[in-house]
Amino acid sequence: MTGALAIAGLGPGAEDLVTPEVAEALAEATDVVGYFPYVARVPERPGLTRHASDNRVELDRARLALDLAAKGGRVVVVSSGDPGVFAMASAVFEALEAAPEFAAVPIRVLPGITAMLAAAARAGAPLGHDFCAINLSDNLKPWALIERRLRAAAEADFAIALYNPRSAARPEGFARALGLLRETCGPERLVTFARAVTTPEERIETVTLGEAAPEMADMRTVVLVGNSATRRVGPHVYSPRRAS
């Protein structure tokens, strides 16, 4: 008997940002698989087994989920935000490609509110014009490629959302990114630091690139860099619909 696998996004943190589609998948699941703080967001109940694992074991976790589904489980892999944005969906498809024995497992991806859009909503509408999303983690790509993309995005006047800006293991990358952006966009460009958005620890702060410091971000922060027209109106920050 083959079960099914759903890869679901829990949104940025607030329970009222979990879609009904995801809530229903969780209510019907036999197994929930994910990084432990996300699995902890799914309450225990009879008939549900929670499989929590540490960070950086995404492929092992994906293979476990495929295996449980192949054995008949109704399995939900949980990600924060949206599973297709720097999260578990790609890892599951990588695991599937490496393990053709799971080809018959039905897989659905259930979208969620990704961090940059929750952060943008709290700030106003800084991503209201063309924008890019860049993962600053260099675990899986060379730093030179990150710099190339940052420069291309800034030179073409995209607004930019930066995921995973800074970790204890590599504090210097984000400082270099800020330097590159300051050089390309000038010191007056607005930048929003959104930490732990929609959770009790939420902190949203908008400054200029000239005022921005690497210490303003950690791994729970998403950073939104405006385009050349991004401006303030009262407490809000937004990018106009017209190009500047």
Place this chain on the structure above:
Amino acid sequence: MTGALAIAGLGPGAEDLVTPEVAEALAEATDVVGYFPYVARVPERPGLTRHASDNRVELDRARLALDLAAKGGRVVVVSSGDPGVFAMASAVFEALEAAPEFAAVPIRVLPGITAMLAAAARAGAPLGHDFCAINLSDNLKPWALIERRLRAAAEADFAIALYNPRSAARPEGFARALGLLRETCGPERLVTFARAVTTPEERIETVTLGEAAPEMADMRTVVLVGNSATRRVGPHVYSPRRAS
């Protein structure tokens, strides 16, 4: 008495992708304001006035919403998808900037599932690595800027989501965009056409850039162009987490 204004995203179409936060705001609203097909998604009920308007009158609509809120209404401006992505949030802040008499109106933006993420979820995970979102409508920006951003995004090997690819009024732009992408990315690059995603009219099709034709898109389509590593596994399309 001052009311309040919420700018809410209804998601791409399916009711089970409307967040509880947005559902609650709609349940408490005295006025719903928006483009008529989106307003039509909010059922009539006693105590609710629905203000539907045509496309391309975003600033008038935003001003009406601010005015209703300033007079004490609990007003919800509705957008499809996410209100901060090529939708009403920027228009409301533009209207606010032009009308300081509304500065005291409390404004909240309530995020939603934007079309590109719903489309990516249906296809697999084609936006699983760094990506850009570009609005191909040249109503509010010169076509030369669109081409510059397309080229910058393609040359830096971003995946790309194209919103508003094609309208009857300007069918030639999307053909030019496809030509530019084919030239920059080569004919083998995967591209997903996602029409009316999560509605009964949904149609998802992935082809190569060599096979892509302008007629495959209309204004209800979002187009997802893969990066150089985007590939198929079974029926799914995904971008690996590692750079190619």
